[in-house]
Amino acid sequence: MNFKSVFIFFIFLLISTQFLFAEQWDIVKSRGKGTITVFYYNSEHFISDSSGKLEGIEYDIFIAFKQYLKNQGVDITINFKKATDFSSLYEEIKYGGSGEFGVCSFSITEQRMKEISFSPRYMPDVQVLISSGNIPFAKNEEEFINIFSELTAIAVRNTTFEQDLLKLQETVPNFKIEYEQSSSMIRDRIISSDNLFGYIELPTYLTLFNNGLRFKRQNLFKVERDGYAITLPKNSSWLEPINDFFNSDAFKLEVNQIIKKHLGKGVKDLLWKIEHSEEGESQSEITLLTMERETQELEIKQQTLKVQILVGGGAVILVILFLLVFGYRMKRSANKSLTERNNLIEKQKTELERLSIVAEKMNEAVVIADSSGKIEYYNNGLVRNSGYSEEEFKVNFKDLMYLQKITSRNDIQAIIDGFQTDSTPFLYDSQHVKKDGSTMWTAASLSPVYDDEKELYKIIVVYTDIDESKEFSNQLSEKNKEIMDSIHYAKMIQDAMLPSESMMGNVFDDNFILFKPKDIVSGDFYWFEEIGDYFILVLADCTGHGVPGAFMSMMGSNFLTNIITDNAIRSTSKALTLLDTKVKKALLSENHHSRDGMDIAFMAYNKIEKTLDFSGGNNSIFILREGELMKYKGDRFSIGSDGIEDKKFTEERIQLQKGDIVYTFTDGYKDQFGGPKGKKFMQKQLLSIITENAASPLKKQKEILDDRIEEWMKGYEQIDDISVMGFKV
Secondary structure, X not given: OOHHHHHHHHHHHHHHHHHHHOOOHHHHXXXXXXXXXXXXXXXXXXXXXXXXXXXXXXXXHHHHHHHHHHHOOOEEEEEXXXXXXXXXXXXXXXXXXXXXXXXXXXXXXXXXXXXXXXXXXXXXXXXXXXXXXXXXXXXXXXHHHHHXXXXXXXXXXXXXXXXXXXXXOOOOOOOEEEEEOOHHHHHHHHHHOOOEEEEEEHHHHHHHHHOOOOOEEEEEEEEEEEEEOOEEEOOOOOHHHHHHHHOOHHHHHHHHHHHHHHHOHHHOOOOEEEEEEOOEEEEEEOOOHHHXXXXXXXXXXXXXXXXXXXXXXXXXXXXXXXXXXXXXXXXXXXXOOHHHHHHHXXXXXXXXXXHHHHHHHOXXXXXXXXXXXXXXXXXXXHHHHHOOOHHHHHHHHOOOOEXXXXXXXXXXXXXXXXXXXXXXXXXXXXXXXOOOOOEEEEEEEXXXXXXXOOOEEEEEEEEEEOHHHHHHHHHHHHXXXXXXXXXXXXXXXXXXXXXXXXXXXXXXXXXXXXEEOOOOOOOEEEEEEEEOOEEEEEEEEEOOOHHHHHHHHHHHHHHHHHHHHHOOOOOHHHHHHHHHHHXXXXXXXXXXXXXXXXXXXXXXXXXXXXXXXXXXXXXEEEEEEOOEEEEEEOEOOOEEOOOOOOOXXXXXXXXXXXXXXXXXXXXXXXXXXXXXXXXXXXXXHHHHHHHHOOOOOXXXXXXXXXXXXXHHHOOOOOOOOEEEEEEEO
């Protein structure tokens, strides 16, 4: 049997095995019980474990599906499994078996329908374009292109968010796209940063908007699709019960309650309405368009009049704004009759009396200034916050009644000048010196008011006391500094414990160590020692990274010194056996019951005979000889608490030849996510780089390996410590 036949048979065996163990609906139905697996990735409001427990629309749909089948006499168990990202979730379903489902606010698209199956849709699918607060609304396509051509879009790879942005690039070709892991990250970045935009689901947008979370939604380039649905592998036998469930009137009533639970009462009619007629029951979809138009109108109104105030000041500012504009218009009404004017004045007087009661009793300080910054009114809150009596305040501040003089900022004039063209309120933290010399912190909100000719008329300022929160923030910063100082001190200790690379240079003329901790301190470590004719080399990867990994690495380094240096043990297998015993004993003495430990490559090089003794704990070494890589595997268990007792590490003696290059590495390099598709780097690609550059000096190989992983990681966070070691005989 040739290799091709064996390969085809192996693939057939894998597929057959998958379907053999899959839960077919007919079998589950006949025996009255079974198990299904639901793969998911966090999507806010749809399914998420961010709160510590699974919840969301699609989670509740599956709970309702379980109850539906139970009423039909079939009891199922649901296993929810979280995918590492959206792409891997999609792959699970694309190549999955019967009894497997996928959920993550999946949109029904033509391309996906060719690769996977969908349930009937349970909600209309509309995606809208949101943007950072500093980006203006575009009134038409030409204006949109001018505004957005140099901006940055945010998307999740392999989702309809990315598809819609790629489609948008056909109209606006110059903007660039950056990637996040989830739609909530898209929203968070757009809210917190300038010059960003991206797509999110309209139901999510409406819920966030109703909950008071403010960002801009552009009215152009909205995308409508067939709807949201549950996904299944192609031709899954479970399409039958899932279709029956979704098409039942019981589901339509149930899903309304689910949507109302997770998106709020304001969207209770977004999905289905059950109508009764002589011909029976029929359902009609209630679209999102009415609510969307109402939301757009609210946004447009907010753009032309944004008076944002802090807690307690909102109602007061609205009343003040009304009275100021009302008073200005009265000045322009000289042609009205005296009776009408007196009535208006009397009405204004009544409103001012009411306002005075509110303004004088509130804790916040309120200031009204003219368009030049000159203060025309202030309430008692400003006086109380200063620590002066009313008379003392008048004396001490009589020459300071300008916004430019009473605030700690030196750019207030520039802010006032900016109000001539930009109506956006300005928020900042302000520092004030009180009568007793102490400092008071306030959150200040400056809001412009315009007359009928759109000219700057007044400026309203509200100061809110934030002394307590500022003090807490300062304490938190101090604690963070103490923690970081401790971590940096730990790094100094760890660096001191790592051997000098020159030790390896004394034995091997050509060598390198690529050492890239994920955090300040590392869970990887290397260790060298000369014992007679032997040179010992160790590379280890401890459980975790950062501070926990660093403590484990320092413990391992100390134990190796005791085993090798103090006791002159040269046997690699015996050294690992002793190290395993010491690590487990140390963890047990700390009542530590987790599976902590380390993966390790332990080598003893005989400088006279040119032999290399090797033992490994869940790690291997590679020897490059005349362009061919040879792999020497370690044992399939680690050092430490991995649940295996009485470990016996094997030892292999390798006769090296002149020109041989020995490599070993921890799993941080090959497991790093990145590249154009957000995949792992993989060991195969790492070994390919080593083989392709075999003729280069090892110092040059180190540069190449460093450059390649840095390029691969662009746009992604380093997930683990990275270490690669090489030396040439």
